[in-house]
Amino acid sequence: MRDQGLLLVLALFFSLAAGLVGCIALMRRMLLAGDVISHLALPGLGLAFAFKVNPLMGGAATLFLGTFLVWQLQKKTGLATEAAIGVVFAAALAIGAAVTPREDLAQSLFGQLERISPAGFLLGLAAVLFVIVSIFLLRDQLSLSIFSTDLAAATGVRIARLDLYFLLLFSLTVLVGLRFMGALLASALIIVPSATARQLTNKLSRFFLLAVVAGLLSVTAGFLLNALVFKLSTAGPMIAILSAVLFSLSLLGRAR
């Protein structure tokens, strides 16, 4: 019961961070990258299993190393972020598959939404709060650079550094999601609420707000529905389904 309470709180805060990160990712046209970027953790997870180290540490190490590689690639070659992520993803997946025992692979890709330790909870919460505050502080620079990198740079925004910050925040969100929510739910909470909000507004502040509200609603209603009605072993699928339902409803109120 305590676990469920902690998980609900973490999931709610996660949906806040995921909603905000998703909004920026949608505007940068890299919404699907979350799914792909999560695989950058694979080689680290595999090596951690092999050397009996905490898998989260191993996963985080290669995830952030991979993120840095993606950033370098796009900076040096001018490749689009999604292309750079694609290249690093392919390599990471292959290395991950080579070093990870098969049964651990599945577990490492799909975290669980049933068990959580107090330390894990606090760590996850701290990471998610860090993402939320960072996006809030960087929101102006991010929107300027999304509109036009030239104009943003002429205004004084340091584009390459900002790109790295955002990629790291994105990866951190994916990492927390991967560990505590599972890959499916993490992706759903990054992608769907922002897409829902985009249907409803052309204004930036409302876009962020609606994405966050859609995420919070999906998590709350998903937990409740699962606890009271469906009683599945994890609330993840219910939350993902509800976020998709909210998206469908948003199509009725499209803003143009």
Next chain:
Amino acid sequence: MTNRLLSVTNLSVSFGNREVIHDLGFEVQEGDCVAIIGPNGAGKTVLLKALLRLIPYRGEIRWSAGARLGYVPQKIAADRQLPLSAKDLLAAKARFLNLPATELQEVSSELSLTTELLSTGIGALSGGQFQKVLIAFALLGQPNVLLFDEPTASLDELTEERIYELLHSLQNDRGMTILLVSHDLSIVYRNANMVLCLSKGKTCMGPPKEILTPAMLQELYASPPQYYQHVHERWREGDSGIAQEREKR
């Protein structure tokens, strides 16, 4: 007595093996309106970007202390689907630069940006409205130099006229220095007091009367003389332009 605002020496810009600007040097005085002309691919936009330090270059670009640059780019490849209103964009710059809240209002009223226009998504703005928003964006932060890249490309004549009226008033009322890239030589003749021409391997600088001659244009554009005809026709219309006013002074 005017003060030197910008001095450029031995400026070269290359992309890979291709050198777009080679060993360029010129100076701009405070209050000048310098038109940068030249055929496609001569490096006009590249020059503006180098002056803004948006791209790597060799040589020296020295702005005087206190120069605050505003930039109106030629084209924005902005995603028209972005959930950004005109106000979102202007407010983001104002907040990023810690400008007082009143400045956004002042710039908006100076450019007659209505509340309705400000709350419109950038994707739904007309070409002229979008251009006005870009100019407002450039004016935030009270620049004293405006770098203007083809400000009226793809706009209808009436809107074009309004944009240039605005340019006039910025220069006259605020004493702004303007660097203007333009293809339209009549506009150049009417607005600029100096012309910088860029062409492959050759550059020249001087007052419009000296630079915009048929022979110079023929050499610059290496093309049939329709440019000359065009300019000639519009010269007579341009009697109230800044260039002439300056000559009187």
